[in-house]
Amino acid sequence: MIPARFEYHRPADVASAIALLSEHGDEARVLAGGHSLIPMMKLRMAAVSHLVDLQDIADLSGIRIEGGRVTIGAMTTQHDLIVHDGLAQAAPILREAALQIADPQVRYMGTVGGNVANGDPGNDMPGLMQCLDATLHLVGPDGSREVAARDYYEAAYMTARADDEILTAISFDVNTGGYAYEKQKRKIGDYATAACGALVTMEGGTCTAASIAMTNLADTPIWSEEAGAALVGTACDTAAIDAAVAAATAAIDPTEDNRGPVAFKMHVAGIIIRRAILRAVSRA
Amino acid sequence: MTDQTPISREDRVEKLKGVGSQRKRVEDARFTQGKGNYVDDIKMPGMLFGDFVRSPYAHARVVSINTEAALKVPGVLAVLTAADLAPLGLHWMPTLAGDKQMVLADGKVLYQGQEVAFVVATDRYAAADGIEAVEVEYSELPVVVDPFKALLPDAPVLREDLEGKMVGAHGPRKHHNHIFTWEQGDKDATEAVLAGADVVAEEMVYYHRTHPCPLEPCGCVASMDKVNGKLTLYGTFQAPHAIRTVVSLISGIEEHNIRVISPDIGGGFGNKVGAYPGYVCSVVASIVTGKPVKWVEDRMDNLMTTAFARDYWMKGKIAATKEGKITGLWCHVTADHGGFDACADPTKFPAGFFNICTGSYDIPVAYLAVDGVYTNKAPGGVAYRCSFRVTEAAYFIERMVEILAIELGMDAAELRRINFIKADQFPYHSALGWEYDSGDYHTAWDKALAAVDYEGLRKEQAERVEAFKRGETRKLLGIGLTHFTEIVGAGPVKNCDILGLGMFDSCEIRIHPTGSAIARLGTISQGQGHATTFAQILASEIGLPADSITVEEGDTDTAPYGLGTYGSRSTPVAGAATAMAGRKIRAKAQMIAAYLLEVHDNDLEWDVDRFVVKGAPERFKTMKEIAFASYNQAIPGLEPGLEAVSYYDPPNMTYPFGAYICVMEIDVDTGVHEIRQFYALDDCGTRINPMIIEGQVHGGLTEALAIAMGQEIAYDEMGNCKTGTLMDFFVPTAWETPHYTTDHTTTPSPHHPIGAKGVGESPNVGGVPAFSNAVHDAFRAFGLRQSHMPHDHWRIWKIANGLGLHG
Missing domain, CATH: 3.30.365.10 (Aldehyde oxidase/xanthine dehydrogenase, molybdopterin binding domain)
Structure with a gap:
């Protein structure tokens, strides 16, 4: 559990960080909270010659809520999400989900940006950001660009981000509809056996918007457009929820691991998705 | 004055x-x-660090080891291999079980993570770089991880060093991967009772492989003073004097020139009883370099290579009258010991005190046979927070009694009550050879049942089953009962020794x-x-x-x-x-x-x-x-x-006992459980410090929860350890740990000077069957007899699925 030798950089602004990434190419990686990268380095599964620590870049932290839009700096910690009053109003699903990530010690260090950018299918934030239809703000040597969270993930640890780009912020519309994040895990600190975020807006007894996304049930997060569509325009009755669950489970592709075989995960996923939708509807 | x-x-x-x-x-x-002040806190001037190159394969021939590149890594001073240790006779070492174990791979490796070379460097970082630079060429051999397959005629030969040796430390060997057969009790009489019994319940009960996983892993600092010839060895030793004697016997250094110091130890649970290659290599490295050498495992080393616990396949037959009086018990154990027999049991007891498996019951006749087997897994088989193989025995009998209750259609609490050894039968001579010192099981049992309102719980459970069948709930209720009897305090020198050292x-x-x-x-x-x-x-x-x-x-x-x-x-x-x-x-x-x-x-x-x-x-x-x-x-x-x-020198063992009851809610659809209530009554004789007893019970129950509900060392078919980190090896946090209610009765030991019996291990011994029985009990109404631990989400789900409860 000893990492190989590496150079440690601690730039004070984004431009310097980008310059370091440009200089060292794929030998460099940015470090946010370190809760994914550092263990990989200690296991010598990740060889990083140049570690670019972002913690001194003040611009990258903080939560802003303006004009119906929430913007979260990439270095904002999971703990920051939990204790932010405005966010609890503007996007309560984030707080509910953050409370289900690891334990307080990890949440003090682990960042939203690291969780989103890394492309680890076990992370909770990618699915949530797809559920919220978030926009990811990337900065690279050629300037900044935006990528939809729903377009960002390509495969496990493979994302739309180039090696010399940094995720600086995530933004999404305020969402005060019904919400739920359901997660089954073996213990505190574990990745999900199955997890599902659900956002449901009801007006006059009819669903006007719904978004369903799943975590750790494929090699990327899965947002199911069909699952949401199955609810919109209905009263979210049993038949509609059955259809949504069927659509969502059709979109996933879990693999066997120590949590259990595929048949078990498929079954549990169906249960968890249904519970998430039911709870979101009950709050809508 | x-x-x-x-x-x-x-x-x-x-x-x-x-x-x-x-x-x-x-x-x-x-x-x-x-x-x-733990081992890793010890710092000595000029201290070096050693660490191992470990085998990625479970069974392979070591074709060559090239240390050239490693020796060029800055800070690396030496790389020891079996070839370096062989001239000293230290490439193998004796185990506590009468077998021998490779210190460093001598021509082949027998399990993943086995020690192949020892890199000595000026600091941990250099040692880690050095390890990466050692080039080892392996030639893979067929892997056996299943002890039953290991005993097939054409199974690969694991221990080539033992080829042709058909008598081991504990008698005849029947097969090239067989270690010993240990028999107790009366085979013929037991089989006669089984043949004529009203009812015989038969089942295979598996107690899976797990690991003590102490918070602090194993480690040592060896310091050889070449001027005065004295060796000081700091280490995480549960038995410092025994280690001193063993080091003296292995190294030839006179015992007065060896000083062994166990500083603060961060938990042992049996993991720190044995001798490990790290100790030998550190001592040798200190002698070679003339400097103190530290070796401290990391978590993966600890989980994958130092002593595991359990891995017992226990086939049982229990006979009874139709009224429920137990008339006989038969048991055969296939014991998976891994690549070397490195159990830590008293010499005359290769399966420990497993012959306590008649438990708290007055069973007139019994027979036990244990076959030890080599496989391509890490060695060990230590007593993880229990006396030698006692938790296996308690789990076995407490499952068999539950299965007998199913066979008889009886309430499991009542079945236990009519079979308990009575207070006036002590000292009680068991059919498998022990003299139980004292006990009052009926009093403890009745107190426990009353404390949880057992009748009320059974009524609630029956109502729940009906509600489940009507589709009103997806949760079942399990009531896990256990009455355990331990045998601890080894032991009388006349029959208890380790490597010839009397257990006073x-x-x-x-x-x-x-x-x-x-x-x-x-x-x-x-x-x-x-x-x-x-x-x-x-x-x-x-x-x-x-x-x-x-x-x-x-x-x-x-x-x-x-x-x-x-x-x-x-x-x-x-x-x-x-x-x-x-x-x-x-x-x-x-x-x-x-x-x-x-x-x-x-x-x-x-x-x-x-x-x-x-x-x-x-x-x-x-x-x-x-x-x-x-x-x-x-x-x-x-x-x-x-x-x-x-x-x-104790005249007898002591026999603590207890009555535990676990009430568990089980979500049939997800396999998720919730412990609603856990009541633990312990009788450890005279109580020295009630607060410490309560702490011991809480800790032991939490380890029992871990073992029963998720903790395991699992291997794939290739012998890869799948649970080498705490991500997959379950250690409960405060979040997963339920509230425990503790209680006691006091039945002093008649032969102990103050009547005390020992308590640290009772909660693990009694806790595992209590949690496991709760899972089984929840599904009893739907026909479940036996499902192996650990009862993690998917295995519970699998029970429900197998019983057709998912529609």
Whole structure:
């Protein structure tokens, strides 16, 4: 559990960080909270010659809520999400989900940006950001660009981000509809056996918007457009929820691991998705 | 010097903080402030670090080892291989079980993670870089991880070193991967009872492979002083004296030139009893380099290579009358020992005390056979928070009784009650050879059932089943019952030894002139709180306050010889030695008091902290006064000073018992469980410190929860360990840990000087079957008989799925 030798950089602004990434190419990686990268380095599964620590870049932290839009700096910690009053109003699903990530010690260090950018299918934030239809703000040597969270993930640890780009912020519309994040895990600190975020807006007894996304049930997060569509325009009755669950489970592709075989995960996923939708509807 | 302060008898008792006091742990001041001194805290001038190149394969030939590149890594000083150790005869070492184990791979490897080369460097980082640079060429061999397949005629030969040797340390070997057969009881009589019984319940009960996983892994610092020829070895040793003797026997260094020190130890649970290649390599590296060498495992090393626990396949047959009276028990165990037999059991007991498997029941006839088998898994088979194989035995009988209850259509609580050994049957001779010292099982059982409102729970459970069938709920209710009997405190030297070392233990007491004392013992605390509780035993025996008594363990240069701490033996054996040494002190003190008070010895009586002249309560001498006089007053016929030593060879084991009940809610659809209630009644005989007992019970139950509900060391078919990190190896946090209700009855041991039996391991022994039985019980109404642990989400889901409960 000893990492190989590496150079440690601690730039004070984004431009310097980008310059370091440009200089060292794929030998460099940015470090946010370190809760994914550092263990990989200690296991010598990740060889990083140049570690670019972002913690001194003040611009990258903080939560802003303006004009119906929430913007979260990439270095904002999971703990920051939990204790932010405005966010609890503007996007309560984030707080509910953050409370289900690891334990307080990890949440003090682990960042939203690291969780989103890394492309680890076990992370909770990618699915949530797809559920919220978030926009990811990337900065690279050629300037900044935006990528939809729903377009960002390509495969496990493979994302739309180039090696010399940094995720600086995530933004999404305020969402005060019904919400739920359901997660089954073996213990505190574990990745999900199955997890599902659900956002449901009801007006006059009819669903006007719904978004369903799943975590750790494929090699990327899965947002199911069909699952949401199955609810919109209905009263979210049993038949509609059955259809949504069927659509969502059709979109996933879990693999066997120590949590259990595929048949078990498929079954549990169906249960968890249904519970998430039911709870979101009950709050809508 | 006369202490005339008027103080009531009750106040004097209170002030001693003796047996029965809820004295706070004296150790905690340093532990809670991060001021403990563990092996990895030890730093010596010029100290080097060693670490292992480990095998990625479970079974392979080592074709070549090239250390050239590693030796060029800055900071790397040496790379040891078997070829370097062979001239010293140290490439293999004896195990505690009479087998031998490779220190470094000698031509082949037998399990993933096996030690192949030892890199010595100036710091850990250089050692890690050096490990990466060692080039080892392997040629893979067929892997066997299933002990039943290991015994097939054409199974690959694992131990080529034993080829042709058809007699091992424990008798004949039947196959090239067979280690021993151990038989107890009466085979013919048992089979006759089975053949004629009203009912026979038969089942395979598997107790899976797990690991003690102490918070602190294993490690050591070896320092060879080449000037005076003395070797100092600091290490995480549960048995420092035994390690000293073993090191002497292996290395040829005379025992007086070896000093073994166990500093603070962060949990052991059996993992730190045995000898590991890291110790041998550190010693050799220190001799080679002339510098102190530290080796400390990381978590993966610990989980994957140092001693595992369990891995017992237990085939059982239990016979009974149709009224439920058990008439006989038959058991055959296939014991998976891994690549080497490195169990830590007393020599004559290759399957430990598994023959306690008749449990709390009066079973007239029984037969047990255990076959030990080699596989391509890590060696071990230690007693993880239990006496030798006792938790396996308790799990086996408590599952068999539940299965018998199913077979008979009886309530499992009632079935137990009609089969318990009765209070008037003690001392009780079991069919498999033990003499149970004392017990009152019916009283404990009835108290436990009443405490949880057992009748009410069964009614609720029946209603729940009906509601489930009507589709009103997806949760089932399980009531997990256990009544366990342990056998601890090994043990009488006449039948208990490890490597020929008798399993007595010791205490040496020195009273200081001003009335305080130091006591040194042959045991070593790993968190049990010996410095607290042994002082309490002594306070009650010699009348000096526990707060004035220092307890010291773990340094073989100062502590008397003892066999160490495991198998709940500290209180039964060293605790007894402490009381006996205390009584020797008191006997001399009585003579001194008689002289001072100018009366005959027999005219005095002991009263809490003083000797009093019979019939004249105003005439007395306190222990404090006597201590001063013992050093400073010339007393005719008596040597100055007040010291004593006792080596205690226990006349018998002790037999703690308990009644545990777990109430569990199970979500049939997800396999998720919730512990609604856990009631634990322990009878550990005389209770020395109720607060420490409660802490021990909480800790042991939490380890039991882990084992029953998720913790395992699992391998794939290629022998890859799938659970080498705490991500996959379940260690509960506060979040997963339920509330426990503790209770007790007190049935003292008749042969122990203060009647104490030991408690540290009871909750693990009783807890595992209680949790597991709760899972099984939840599904009893739907036809479940047996489903193997650990009961993680998917395995519980699989039960429900197999019973058709998912529609």
